[in-house]
Amino acid sequence: MQLLKDMILEVGRVEGEGVLKVDSFLNHQLDIALLNEIGKAFKEAFKDADITKILTAEVSGIAIAAIAAQYFKVPVVFAKKTQSKNLDSETFEGEVYSYTKAQTYKIRVSKRYLSSEDKVLVLDDFLANGQAALGLKQIVDAAGAELVGVGVVIEKAFQEGGSLLRKDNIRVEALAIIEAMEEGKIIFK
Amino acid sequence: MQLLKDMILEVGRVEGEGVLKVDSFLNHQLDIALLNEIGKAFKEAFKDADITKILTAEVSGIAIAAIAAQYFKVPVVFAKKTQSKNLDSETFEGEVYSYTKAQTYKIRVSKRYLSSEDKVLVLDDFLANGQAALGLKQIVDAAGAELVGVGVVIEKAFQEGGSLLRKDNIRVEALAIIEAMEEGKIIFK
Numbered sequence: 001m002q003l004l005k006d007m008i009l010e011v012g013r014v015e016g017e018g019v020l021k022v023d024s025f026l027n028h029q030l031d032i033a034l035l036n037e038i039g040k041a042f043k044e045a046f047k048d049a050d051i052t053k054i055l056t057a058e059v060s061g062i063a064i065a066a067i068a069a070q071y072f073k074v075p076v077v078f079a080k081k082t083q084s085k086n087l088d089s090e091t092f093e094g095e096v097y098s099y100t101k102a103q104t105y106k107i108r109v110s111k112r113y114l115s116s117e118d119k120v121l122v123l124d125d126f127l128a129n130g131q132a133a134l135g136l137k138q139i140v141d142a143a144g145a146e147l148v149g150v151g152v153v154i155e156k157a158f159q160e161g162g163s164l165l166r167k168d169n170i171r172v173e174a175l176a177i178i179e180a181m182e183e184g185k186i187i188f189k
Numbered sequence: 190m191q192l193l194k195d196m197i198l199e200v201g202r203v204e205g206e207g208v209l210k211v212d213s214f215l216n217h218q219l220d221i222a223l224l225n226e227i228g229k230a231f232k233e234a235f236k237d238a239d240i241t242k243i244l245t246a247e248v249s250g251i252a253i254a255a256i257a258a259q260y261f262k263v264p265v266v267f268a269k270k271t272q273s274k275n276l277d278s279e280t281f282e283g284e285v286y287s288y289t290k291a292q293t294y295k296i297r298v299s300k301r302y303l304s305s306e307d308k309v310l311v312l313d314d315f316l317a318n319g320q321a322a323l324g325l326k327q328i329v330d331a332a333g334a335e336l337v338g339v340g341v342v343i344e345k346a347f348q349e350g351g352s353l354l355r356k357d358n359i360r361v362e363a364l365a366i367i368e369a370m371e372e373g374k375i376i377f378k
Contacts, residue, residue, distance in 0.1 A: 023275060029302040030265040032258045059247045063255035063265070069221045076219040076252070084289075086212060100273075113218040 001041045001175040004153065005188055007034060008176060014184045018128075018156065026153060027060040027125050032067070038175060039068035042123065042151045045173040046072075049148045051121045053077060053114065055140065057096075057107050057132050060125040064153060068123055077114060079107035079139060088112060092142040094135035107132075109139050116144035127152040127174060130161025137170070149173060157189055190230045190364040193342065194377055196223060197365060203373045207317075207345065215342060216249040216314050221256070227364060228257035231312065231340045234362040235261075238337045240310045242266060242303065244329065246285075246296050246321050249314040253342060257312055266303060268296035268328060277301060281331040283324035296321075298328050305333035316341040316363060319350025326359070338362060346378055 013021040025031035051072055056065040057079045065076045079094065080087050091108035098105060114120070122136045133150050140147045147170060155162050155174035158181070165172050177189040202210040214220035240261055245254040246268045254265045268283065269276055280297040287294060303309070311325045322339050329336045336359060344351050344363035347370070354361050366378040 019275075021275060023277075023299065024301065027275065028266065028269065028299060030255055030258070030267070032255060032262075032265065035255065036259070059251065059267075059269075062248065062251045063267075066219055066221060066224065066252040066255050067259075069219070070225070070256075073221075076221065077217065078219070078248075078252075080217065080248075086208075086210060086216065088212075110212065110217060112213065 001038070003034065003037055004041075004176045007031075008154070009186060012186060014181050014186065018159070018181065020154070020156070020178065020181060020186070022154070026064075030063050035063060035067040038064060038153055039071050041175050042068045042173070043071035045151060045175075046121060046149060049119070049121070051119050051148055053118045053120050054123055055079065055109070055114070055120050055136055056123050057081070057136060061123055064125055065123045068151075072121070077109055079109050079136060081105060081107055083108070092139045094138035094142070096135035097131045099129055099131075107135050107139065109143075111143075114139065114143035114145055118143065118145035119148050120145050121148050122150045123152070124150070125153050127155040127161045127165070127172070128159040130164045133161065133165055133170075151175075154178060190227070192223065192226055193230075193365045196220075197343070198375060201375065203370050203375065207348070207370065209343070209345070209367070209370060209375070211343070215253075219252050224252060224256040227253060227342055228260050230364050231257045231362070232260035234340060235310060235338060238310070239308050240337055241306070241308045242310070243312055244268065244298070244303070244309050244325055245312050246270070246325060250312055253314055254312045257340075261310070266298055268298050268325060270294060270296055272297070281328045283327035283331070285324035286320045288318055288320075296324050296328065298332075300332070303328065303332035303334055307332065307334035308337050309334050310337050311339045312341070313339070314342050316344040316350045316354075316361070317348040319353045322350065322354055322359075340364075343367065
């Protein structure tokens with residue numbers, strides 16, 4: 001997606017080893033016009049697929065999933081990271097290993113909002129080590145639903161997530177694939 | 190907003206003292222068609238106002254703010270609850286007291302994304318004790334920006350938040366105001 005790549009080159013900032021900051025438009029400040037184009041691109045990428053629900057994880061996937069869902073005309077469900085009084089006690093769970101925090105945390109979806117009838121598209125901002133997507137897949141599996149595919153805005157191809165998912169026969173569509181980030185320079189695939 | 194009130198009566202669940210669960214459409218599963226109507230209603234409520242940015246706090250405000258921003262044609266910024274490598278070190282901070290957890294936590298916005306030029310609309314899902322809105326106001330104040338108003342989907346008028354904000358001369362627009370929840374019954378103002 002050219003518009004997205006242009007935006008990454010123009011305002012993305014490479015900070016430290018493998019860290020790409022896109023917080024000016026994707027995960028802190030949100031460029032809503034761009035999110036709409038991203039939503040259309042996901043719809044185009046999965047136009048052949050029959051999808052009943054979009055699943056993401058809090059926090060960064062929510063705005064992307066909500067805007068994209070307008071083009072799929074299906075509800076969004078976002079998995080929660082914390083137990084709270086607002087979450088049902090009956091949940092489907094997935095585990096996500098965080099490399100930055102070096103610990104595993106759980107993500108949960110109420111059993112009310114996923115069923116074995118659902119054909120699920122997982123959407124997220126980044127695909128890096130793939131742990132969030134795998135945790136969401138566990139939730140889809142626990143519900144007995146079908147995982148149609150995973151759509152990500154930015155894939156870091158120099159990390160293992162993409163190959164992990166594809167090896168598992170999961171359909172992955174990335175709108176921008178970064179092959180390498182060298183000396184602050186971003187190289188797309 | 191009648192559609193919203195109907196939805197609350199139809200699928201909202203009163204669980205325990207003062208807890209209204211609307212997770213089937215507002216803060217876990219998201220009904221995107223309804224969120225669009227909510228976004229239009231916020232635009233209608235603030236149609237006379239000059240707004241340059243929508244501010245919300247993670248997590249529940251994000252989808253509402255992102256969808257609504259399509260009608261205002263301005264960017265969204267969401268305040269973050271955790272320090273992370275993805276957040277700049279230079280931030281505007283606000284403090285939020287959580288009654289459920291009986292502790293104060295900080296919310297932060299990078300100084301890159303708010304300035305003294307901004308006219309800010311705060312959006313959120315609920316207005317109950319008003320602590321989140323007051324924390325967001327601190328961030329707006331710290332940036333030297335102007336708080337144009339606070340829009341909430343549901344105000345619980347039996348809690349103090351609405352009167353706290355209005356006493357502080359903050360313009361508050363609520364799309365559904367709940368006067369009381371008695372024996373599982375929801376009474377709108």
